[in-house]
Amino acid sequence: MYILQRVMNRLFVINKLGIFSFTFFIVIFSSIVMHRLEPKTFPRWFDALWYVMTTVTTVGYGDFYPVSVAGRIYAIFIFLVGIGIAGLAIGKLVEALGAHRKRREEGRLTFRGKNHFVIIGWSEKAKYAVSEIIETHPELEIVLIDQLAVTPMTHHNLHYVQGDPSMESTLNQANLKEAKSVLVFSDDSIQDSALADGKTLLIVTSVERLTPDIHSTVEIKKEEHIKNFRHAKVDEFVLSHETVSRMAVRSAFSKGITDIYTQLLSHKEGENLFEVRKKAEWKTYKDAFEGLLRQGATLIADGNDLAINQKLDERIRDDARLYIICSKNVYESLK
Incomplete structure (x- = not known):
């Protein structure tokens, strides 16, 4: 019993590939042994495999069972070792799936897709952007880059990458070189417009240096900073403060104009x-x-x-x- 305990303790520290390989070996080897020991009870090799699988998974249909002494002795071995190994393998599988899901939620997986849309910076505006893309282009993969601990939104087409978007390693994790387009939102937590645009400029400079041919759209706080972003070869600009202010002024003088803007900006209505x-x-x-x-x-x-x-x-x-x-x-x- 002490030897069996030592073996099981070692199995718990073996990597997942080792566990699955050993489980596969035990199942196949046991199927061959049972077929050789009791050819009348298990006339086909698949019958022996069926018996071993129903045994190690503790299903036990009872349609096959050994009748000879040798067969029953080996069945005891399957009870003691096979069931434990199979349970350990299933546990490792569940653990691997849970670890993969945790890594995905924490943004630690590398995205391998192509022709995807990259969004940098999470905010309410980014949330609306993701919803709009999902609504209008349901087949498009989206990669969100931010420094949050876990993904702020879950969707099968949304992939989260955690890290500093100005770092090349983070952009490579998002597979930016294979991306179709990138949208950079300004950091709303920075109150100073100049500092916010400075951070955005640093990010987009890293993006354009890594992938100069990518189509880039950037949110800017102050209009006078556009010339700096043009120097960084940004394709499109969105002036957040000025745009909202101008829309508000026009709506004050032209009743109903905001409805027109809403229809043109949203694919959900009109x-x-x-x-x-x-x-x-x-x-x-x-x-x-x-x-x-x-x-x-x-x-x-x-x-x-x-x-x-x-x-x-x-x-x-x-x-x-x-x-x-x-x-x-x-x-x-x-x-």
Whole structure:
């Protein structure tokens, strides 16, 4: 009994691969032994395997059982050793699954996917952004980078990475080189706008240095800092304070304008803003405008150029990025 106790104590410190390998060996070896000891009781090798599996898992259907003395003696060995080993293996499996889930929740796993969307910095704004992406692009994988102890939100498409986003190791853990786009939110815990933008600039500089071709969108607190972010080759800017203030002022003078903004910014209600590619039959902006209008969509811009109505007779570039306002159903029909 002392020897058996020593063996079991050693098994508890053996790694998981060793436990599973030994359990597999015991099951296969015991199946072969039982088949050899009692060929009449277990005419097929699978019958012996079935008996061993129902025994070590303590199911015990009773449809097969040894009748010879040798078979029963070996069955005692399976009771004493096999059941304990199988229980230990199942326990290790449950422990491994729990450890994997804990590592995922704590953001300590490396993301291996491609063409994903990276969000840096958790806040209420980031929460709304994640919800919007899940709503509009349910197939898209999202990687969130922050320094929280555990993931602030759970979803099968959301993967959390814990760490300093200005560090290359953290960005590599998020597999930024294979990402489709990155969105950097400003740190709301920093009250000084200059310090908040300084931290954001440090992060986006690390991002652009590691992946210069990635499409980056950054939230900025002060408009005069845009020139610094342009130097860092940031693609898009969102002015948090100025945008909210301007919307508030316009709503004060133009009743109902905030409803228009809400519809354009959210895909959950009303008409929405979409991007479409140029079609072969669209030679000029007028062709595109009239063609889209017949299908229920309104052309409003080419890239950041909103003066479409002033250049209807001009030719459309092949690489034009046309933006339209329409319902989701109309957009789906245009794709």
